[in-house]
Amino acid sequence: MVANELRNSNLLHLEDVYQAYGDHVVLDDIDLSVAHGELVTVVGPSGAGKSTLLRLILGQELPSSGEILVSGEPVGFADPSRGIVYQKYSLFPNMSVLDNVTLGKRLELSFFQWQKRKIAIIDEAMHYLEKVGLNSHSKKYPHELSGGMRQRVAVVQALIKRPKILMMDEPFGALDPGTREDLQIFLLELWEETDMTIFFVTHDLEEAAYLGSRLIVLSQHYSDDRGDGPGVQRGAKIVADHILSRSNLSTDVKYTKGFGKLIARIRREGFDPQHRQHIREFDLKHPHSFRTNTVEEVRCK
Ligand SMILES: Nc1ncnc2c1ncn2[C@@H]1O[C@H](COP(=O)(O)OP(=O)(O)OP(=O)(O)O)[C@@H](O)[C@H]1O
Ligand SMILES: [Mg+2]
Known part of the structure; x- marks a missing residue:
C-alpha cells in the first residue's frame, strides 16, 4: 500500500517525522503506519529514541518536523485516547x-x-x-x-x-522473569479479548518477539549516502519491520529454532554497531511498511 492509502485507513500514521534536541538528531525521518488491532513491539539500542517516539505519539512533545496522525487527525496534547503504562507504576x-x-x-x-x-x-x-x-x-x-x-x-x-492506543514503555522491565512471563500472557489475553491497539517498547528481544503481531527495530546503527563526515548528524530509523504470527499463547515458542533465529537476526540488524546495513537494505517486509524520500534524497534530486 502507498502512504496516502495508509494515512486514510490506519489508526496511527507517522510520516517524515524528525526529532532533534539542539543539534542532536534523535529520530531521523520515521515513516510508520499502524492498523487498528495490532500489537506493535518496538526494540532498539539504549538511546535510539524509543521513549521519544512514544512521547511524540502521546502528544507530550511535538516533533521537530513531520506529521503524526491518530485516526486521520493530528495528535493533540494530553489526549486520553492514548493511555500509557510506564516501567515504574504510577500509583x-x-x-x-x-x-x-x-x-x-x-x-x-x-x-x-x-x-x-x-x-x-x-x-x-x-x-x-x-x-x-x-x-x-x-x-x-x-x-x-x-x-x-x-x-x-x-x-x-x-x-x-x-484508550484507542495503549502505549507501554518497558512496562515489565522491573519484574522478575516468572512474573514477567505471567504478565506477558495476561497482556496477550487482554489484547485478544479487547481488540485493542498496543504499542509496546521493550529492551527484551525475547519479549518483543513473543508478544508482537508486528516487531519494529529502531536503530542508529546503519549507513546511507551521507557519509560519516564531522557535519553528519544521523538519528535512528526503523531498520526492520517484521510481521509475526502466533498460533497460541504458549511460551514454548520461545525455545524453538525459528524464534532464536529471529532474535539473532534482530540483534544483528539493530544492535550491532559494526553491522551497518545500508538504508536500501532495510528489512521492511511488513505490508504496511512504507518509505517516503528522505530530506537528503530530495535535496540530491
Ligand atoms: N528532552 C530532551 N532533551 C534533550 N535530549 C533528549 C531529550 N529527550 C531525549 N533526549 C535524548 O534523546 C536520545 C533518545 O532518548 P530516549 O529516551 O528516547 O531513548 P530510548 O531508546 O528510550 O533509550 P532507553 O532504551 O535507554 O530507554 C537520548 O540521547 C536522550 O539523551
Ligand atoms: Mg526509553
Whole structure:
C-alpha cells in the first residue's frame, strides 16, 4: 500500500517525522503506519529514541518536523485516547487500588458528574480488576501488593480510560522473569479479548518477539549516502519491520529454532554497531511498511 492509502485507513500514521534536541538528531525521518488491532513491539539500542517516539505519539512533545496522525487527525496534547503504562507504576501510595484506578475518571468529572456516575465507574473498575485477578485486592494499598500486582493495577489504570492506543514503555522491565512471563500472557489475553491497539517498547528481544503481531527495530546503527563526515548528524530509523504470527499463547515458542533465529537476526540488524546495513537494505517486509524520500534524497534530486 502507498502512504496516502495508509494515512486514510490506519489508526496511527507517522510520516517524515524528525526529532532533534539542539543539534542532536534523535529520530531521523520515521515513516510508520499502524492498523487498528495490532500489537506493535518496538526494540532498539539504549538511546535510539524509543521513549521519544512514544512521547511524540502521546502528544507530550511535538516533533521537530513531520506529521503524526491518530485516526486521520493530528495528535493533540494530553489526549486520553492514548493511555500509557510506564516501567515504574504510577500509583499513589496513600490511595487504595480502587481509588488509584478510578482517579483518572474522577479528575475528569465535576463533583456532580462524579456523584452521578460513581457507581457505574466503580463497577467498570471492578470488572477490569477482576480481569487481572485483583478484584479481591481492591481495598488494599500499593505497599500491600507485589510488583507484578502493582503493574497490573497500572495497566487497569490505563485501560479504564479506554484508550484507542495503549502505549507501554518497558512496562515489565522491573519484574522478575516468572512474573514477567505471567504478565506477558495476561497482556496477550487482554489484547485478544479487547481488540485493542498496543504499542509496546521493550529492551527484551525475547519479549518483543513473543508478544508482537508486528516487531519494529529502531536503530542508529546503519549507513546511507551521507557519509560519516564531522557535519553528519544521523538519528535512528526503523531498520526492520517484521510481521509475526502466533498460533497460541504458549511460551514454548520461545525455545524453538525459528524464534532464536529471529532474535539473532534482530540483534544483528539493530544492535550491532559494526553491522551497518545500508538504508536500501532495510528489512521492511511488513505490508504496511512504507518509505517516503528522505530530506537528503530530495535535496540530491
Ligand atoms: N528532552 C530532551 N532533551 C534533550 N535530549 C533528549 C531529550 N529527550 C531525549 N533526549 C535524548 O534523546 C536520545 C533518545 O532518548 P530516549 O529516551 O528516547 O531513548 P530510548 O531508546 O528510550 O533509550 P532507553 O532504551 O535507554 O530507554 C537520548 O540521547 C536522550 O539523551
Ligand atoms: Mg526509553
